[in-house]
Amino acid sequence: MQEIATTCSSPKQHEACKTACAPTANGCLRCEQVPGRAPGIGAVLLAAQDADASAVLEAVLATANFRATQLGALLVVTGSLRQLSEVAVVLRKQVSAYTQSCIRATYAPRGVHTDRDAVNALIFAEPLSKMLATWEHEWVRDALEEGWLYSVFHPIVDARTGKVVGQEALMRAREPVSGTNYGAGQIIGACEALNLQHQLDQRARRCAIYNASKFIARDEKLFINFMPNTIYDPEICLRTTMEAARKFRVDLSRIVFEVVETEQIPDMDRLLNILNYYRERGVATAVDDMGAGFSSVKYIEELHPDFVKLDRDLVVRAETDPAARARVCELVTASHDAGAQVIAEGIETASQMQLSIDCGADLLQGFLFAKPACPPAEINWPEHARRVA
Numbered sequence: 001m002q003e004i005a006t007t008c009s010s011p012k013q014h015e016a017c018k019t020a021c022a023p024t025a026n027g028c029l030r031c032e033q034v035p036g037r038a039p040g041i042g043a044v045l046l047a048a049q050d051a052d053a054s055a056v057l058e059a060v061l062a063t064a065n066f067r068a069t070q071l072g073a074l075l076v077v078t079g080s081l082r083q084l085s086e087v088a089v090v091l092r093k094q095v096s097a098y099t100q101s102c103i104r105a106t107y108a109p110r111g112v113h114t115d116r117d118a119v120n121a122l123i124f125a126e127p128l129s130k131m132l133a134t135w136e137h138e139w140v141r142d143a144l145e146e147g148w149l150y151s152v153f154h155p156i157v158d159a160r161t162g163k164v165v166g167q168e169a170l171m172r173a174r175e176p177v178s179g180t181n182y183g184a185g186q187i188i189g190a191c192e193a194l195n196l197q198h199q200l201d202q203r204a205r206r207c208a209i210y211n212a213s214k215f216i217a218r219d220e221k222l223f224i225n226f227m228p229n230t231i232y233d234p235e236i237c238l239r240t241t242m243e244a245a246r247k248f249r250v251d252l253s254r255i256v257f258e259v260v261e262t263e264q265i266p267d268m269d270r271l272l273n274i275l276n277y278y279r280e281r282g283v284a285t286a287v288d289d290m291g292a293g294f295s296s297v298k299y300i301e302e303l304h305p306d307f308v309k310l311d312r313d314l315v316v317r318a319e320t321d322p323a324a325r326a327r328v329c330e331l332v333t334a335s336h337d338a339g340a341q342v343i344a345e346g347i348e349t350a351s352q353m354q355l356s357i358d359c360g361a362d363l364l365q366g367f368l369f370a371k372p373a374c375p376p377a378e379i380n381w382p383e384h385a386r387r388v389a
Contacts, residue, residue: 008150008172008211008374010203011244034144034199042109044084045121046075046128053102056095064090074122076112081138088135091128100129107131137190139175143182144191144199148173151211152372155379156223156343156365159357162381166221166256168365169208170372201226201237206244209255213248215375223256223286223307228271238281256307258286272303279306286343290331297334308335310361312346318359319351329359336360350382 347366
């Protein structure tokens with residue numbers, strides 16, 4: 001019998017890339033390499049633009065007991081990524097915004113050993129304030145490379161019976177030493193700051209499939225969020241998904257790719273091509289936050305998703321706003337006409353549940369039934385709700 005883990009986690013290691021490299025300034029887009037990481041010692045190069053800034057910089061580093069080497073007009077601070085992160089914290093707290101603007105800075109992940117190394121590194125120098133704003137997100141490189149990611153699952157239930165039909169995998173990260181937890185918004189924001197969205201997308205998808213193989217029933221769908229703008233090549237994306245599904249024995253027919261951040265999609269034709277590519281290969285699709293922002297019935301008609309998730313705020317407003325309620329019913333009808341099942345998400349009250357059912361929603365998701373957890377939480381089906389056999 002297969003051993004079952006007791007907590008969600010990342011797979012122990014990432015598969016080696018099996019395709020030709022597609023290099024960019026932010027690393028390879030066809031594998032899971034995280035650019036900017038290197039074993040051993042790196043260096044931060046600091047170039048003060050005037051004597052006052054130089055004096056402040058030297059004093060702050062000396063007070064904090066950080067050893068800096070003089071290299072011409074440069075101050076070079078060496079250390080591991082974690083040590084240099086501590087340097088960044090001190091500089092951000094003790095050097096004024098004005099003085100930061102008078103200092104140029106850059107990070108050399110493999111250190112500085114020669115004058116040529118310094119010259120090459122300085123090509124990418126920027127104001128210290130900008131580097132520090134980016135540096136506060138450097139923890140996410142460790143999160144991606146050292147297996148901090150894990151998934152929690154939020155159940156999706158049948159509106160008629162209360163039976164769990166699927167689980168939405170939600171991304172989290174946990175720092176193993178301090179136990180600090182990071183939510184999806186923090187992880188995504190840090191990856192956006194460092195241009196690591198593609199690497200995050202790869203890892204989050206694989207992590208969700210791995211944890212689903214441990215914790216969710218074989219007859220339940222697995223909803224995995226993805227941001228279309230991170231997809232460089234849908235074939236590569238699906239290949240890594242298929243490899244993970246095969247390795248962890250999760251059938252592709254159980255997977256639903258859920259499109260998030262619909263308001264930021266610049267190319268609807270490209271998104272349609274991506275969704276069609278997945279559907280043709282047995283993976284279902286869903287669109288999130290329907291009824292928010294610019295999303296419309298035309299959006300449903302163009303994309304032909306298998307599932308449509310109603311925007312949480314719209315469902316909440318529908319409790320007291322007749323116009324919002326009419327909008328919910330309109331979207332449900334349009335979704336059914338397009339062949340999609342409707343998921344009313346964010347359900348927290350019995351009245352939100354009932355109005356969603358009255359408008360024809362097929363499935364329900366929200367804190368009324370369970371909170372995200374790993375292993376998935378037991379469903380709390382309201383006593384007054386009638387189960388239909």
